[in-house]
Amino acid sequence: MKKVTLVFGIAAITFVGCKNGEKKEISSDLSANPVEETIETVDSTMVDSHNSETSLDWAGVYEGTTPCADCEGIKTVLELKSDKTFILSLTYLSGYEEKQKEIGEEGSFSWDDTGSKIILKTKDGTIQFKAGENQLSMLDMSGNLITGELADFYILKKKVL
Secondary structure: OOHHHHOOOOOHHHHHHHOOOOOOOOOOOOHHHHHHHHHHHHHHHHHOOOOHHHHOOOOOOEEEEOOOOOEEEEEEEEEEEOEEEEEEEEEEOOHHHHOEEEEEEEEEEEEEOOOOOOEEOOOOOOEEEEEEEOOOEEEOOOOEEOOOOHHHHHEEEEEOO
């Protein structure tokens, strides 16, 4: 009789132990769990306010030599001021100093809605740059990054003063 009781006891313990190990189904209905619904709502409404305008030290002087179709290059110097004004100097380089031509312009600029692109308002239209860490990448007329083998020549580096 003791053996039968012992066998039933072991069987009962094994059965109960296996039953407790079963996985429970989690309801995907958020209304069943208000805490999850609240977390979901908070996560979807959080907006990342970090962008180039707010996170980078963008004010300063940037320079580089951009490609030119009929000269050796265009030395480009752009000063961005914290009051959202700029000074732009373009020097068309040739093999002879007396043939170099310099154009200067001052004006204001704005940031696009994402805070990552700078839009210079010039007398001939607009020039756009994508702001990065200590550099500005000149954008094409559509506001896209310039690609191809000359892409690196459209990057202005920030001067360390």
